[in-house]
Amino acid sequence: MWQAIKVFLLRKYYRYANAKSWQDQIAEIPFSVLRIPGSDGPLEARMFAHKDGADKPLILYFHGGGWVLGDLDTHLPFCQTLSAKTGCTVVTVEYRLAPEHRYPAAHDDAFNTTRWAAQHLNQLGPSNGTLIVAGDSAGANLATCTALELDARTRALISGQIIIYPITQHHKAYSRSYGEKGKGYALTAALMIWFWDTYLGGDEVDETKAKRAMPMLSRNIASLPPTFLVTAENDPLHDEGAAYAEKLRKAKVPLVYKHFANAQHGFVCSEGLTEDVEAFMQALNEWLGTLTSDVE
Numbered sequence: 001m002w003q004a005i006k007v008f009l010l011r012k013y014y015r016y017a018n019a020k021s022w023q024d025q026i027a028e029i030p031f032s033v034l035r036i037p038g039s040d041g042p043l044e045a046r047m048f049a050h051k052d053g054a055d056k057p058l059i060l061y062f063h064g065g066g067w068v069l070g071d072l073d074t075h076l077p078f079c080q081t082l083s084a085k086t087g088c089t090v091v092t093v094e095y096r097l098a099p100e101h102r103y104p105a106a107h108d109d110a111f112n113t114t115r116w117a118a119q120h121l122n123q124l125g126p127s128n129g130t131l132i133v134a135g136d137s138a139g140a141n142l143a144t145c146t147a148l149e150l151d152a153r154t155r156a157l158i159s160g161q162i163i164i165y166p167i168t169q170h171h172k173a174y175s176r177s178y179g180e181k182g183k184g185y186a187l188t189a190a191l192m193i194w195f196w197d198t199y200l201g202g203d204e205v206d207e208t209k210a211k212r213a214m215p216m217l218s219r220n221i222a223s224l225p226p227t228f229l230v231t232a233e234n235d236p237l238h239d240e241g242a243a244y245a246e247k248l249r250k251a252k253v254p255l256v257y258k259h260f261a262n263a264q265h266g267f268v269c270s271e272g273l274t275e276d277v278e279a280f281m282q283a284l285n286e287w288l289g290t291l292t293s294d295v296e
Helices: 001-023 076-086 105-119 138-149 176-180 191-198 207-213 238-250 275-286
Strands: 032-036 043-048 056-061 089-091 131-137 159-164 226-232 255-263
Touching: 001 159, 032 105, 032 138, 043 076, 056 076, 056 105, 056 138, 076 089, 076 275, 089 105, 131 138, 138 159, 138 191, 138 207, 159 275, 176 191, 176 238, 176 255, 191 207, 207 226, 226 275, 238 255, 255 275
Parallel strands: 056 089, 056 131, 131 159, 159 226, 226 255
Antiparallel strands: 032 043, 043 089
């Protein structure tokens, strides 16, 4: 009972806080509603079709929130802004959340949605026929875990991944930033531990069964597409994001890594159009410009 109340209140607060942060800053880009087939019924998605997107990849975006919080509304202002600032068509998905749907529900939804989007690119909004998987926090985890699992045919259509302060390893791996940056900021170490335990169904971890959720354990890193990776200094996830960037470098994955020295977890999607968000968008557009528009 108390778990259900906590989840309800956190979800309500997250919606309210994001809406307040973006108040009067929203790029009013209209969207259409999609129904994407899922293993437990159709998943609702929103598509922000941009008229200038024909020579750009379509961005498939997975929201953050620790696999427990977040929805199409919490990330509506950011996804509208993302489309407006990049000129890309953006599709964002309402994947299943814990505790109602525990691991691997969200990962299954992200994987199936990506394959569906790749198969229907010509029927979606303007794009150059390629796809970028993207997300923040838990959504970044879903994006990169999906990219690691894709079959070769689908992977050929993935031109890049955008992973914003990603979750890359279980909290029991422990990193220094969990201790140094685990209190006093938007995301605390205690909350991150609760997210993991809620999603996996307890604090006992079977790495073999939950390996799909831990990209740092993957031996398939070299298969990843060009990557735009963001970390924030005041974030318990900072160290694992930086370690993941280093793992990509060693695997020779084309990487642009941007660290925001004065930012905290959530700054890109949950604080409105700040100077850091403007800097993020500028760097993202520069990276997008380096991606090939040709699909063999």
